[in-house]
Amino acid sequence: MELSIDRLTKQYQNKIAVDRISLRLNTGIYGLLGANGAGKTTLMRMVCGILKPTSGTITFDGIDVSEERYRSMLGYLPQDFxxxxxxxxxxxxxxxxxxxxxxxxxxxxxxxxxxxxxxxxxxxxxxxxxxxxxxxxxxxxxxxxxxQPKILVLDEPTAGLDPKERVRFRDLIKDLGKDSIVLLSTHIVSDIEHIADDILMMKSGQLIYQGKWTDKSGNLEEFYLKQFEEIE
Ligand SMILES: Nc1ncnc2c1ncn2[C@@H]1O[C@H](COP(=O)(O)OP(=O)(O)O)[C@@H](O)[C@H]1O
Ligand SMILES: [Mg+2]
Structure with a gap:
């Protein structure tokens, strides 16, 4: 099972919301981290086939996002449901x-x-x-x-939840990555720190970090904040 994103770009008038993102996703939970305006929703809408990319491609085991077959394998929770x-x-x-x-x-x-x-x-x-x-x-x-989607896209599913509800949500998501690809966006590090198998970090439309995150790698929150300090 592989979701393949190749040089994906979305440009609105004069704004590049997603800038040449390439990614390969397999089963597991992917935590997509990024501040407001980073391009998370735009990326996810393209992954769901609802928004047409300016350029680049998205395929799932060779099936293009625009195909009906792809839609039937997709589950999506939009940001403003x-x-x-x-x-x-x-x-x-x-x-x-x-x-x-x-x-x-x-x-x-x-x-x-x-x-x-x-x-x-x-x-x-x-x-x-x-x-x-x-x-x-x-x-x-x-x-x-x-x-029973093979690809599950959740756009900021923890927004507005209290701490108790967040824990409950994490427990629910944990198991879903076993036999599907779960792509979950958030701007809160602790939402995904302990459940995501892989971390994806977006800033200004670009993918600035992609990889596993283990306790050995240090503090994710610190790392995340550092990415933003560098531009100031
Ligand atoms: N329909 C649109 N027209 C113009 N600009 C847009 C549109 N949708 C999003 N944007 C811009 O694209 C950027 C990324 O937005 P978005 O994907 O919603 O980011 P995020 O979900 O990470 O907050 C932002 O600067 C936003 O203002
Ligand atoms: Mg968003």
């Missing part, structure tokens, strides 16, 4: 399953299974407007998992 406040968690998953073209019996089975996985089965019949931020994010992850 629109939940339907009047829906219950269960209704929402069934609705998303229908949008993804799943048959009803399979959708029902998967909905029950995923509500358990994200620990929302107790509130499955409660309206989303009664959910906490962490509960909404877990529901967002559940919808991204409906089609």
């Amino acid at each position: 629109g939940y339907y406040p009047e829906f219950t968690g269960e209704d929402f998953l069934l609705y998303m399953a229908a949008l993804k073209g799943m048959r009803k019996p399979q959708a029902r089975r998967k909905t029950v299974e995923l509500l358990k996985l994200v620990s929302l089965h107790d509130v499955a019949k409660k309206k989303i407007k009664t959910y906490s931020g962490g509960m909404k994010q877990r529901l967002g992850i559940a919808q991204a998992l409906l089609n």
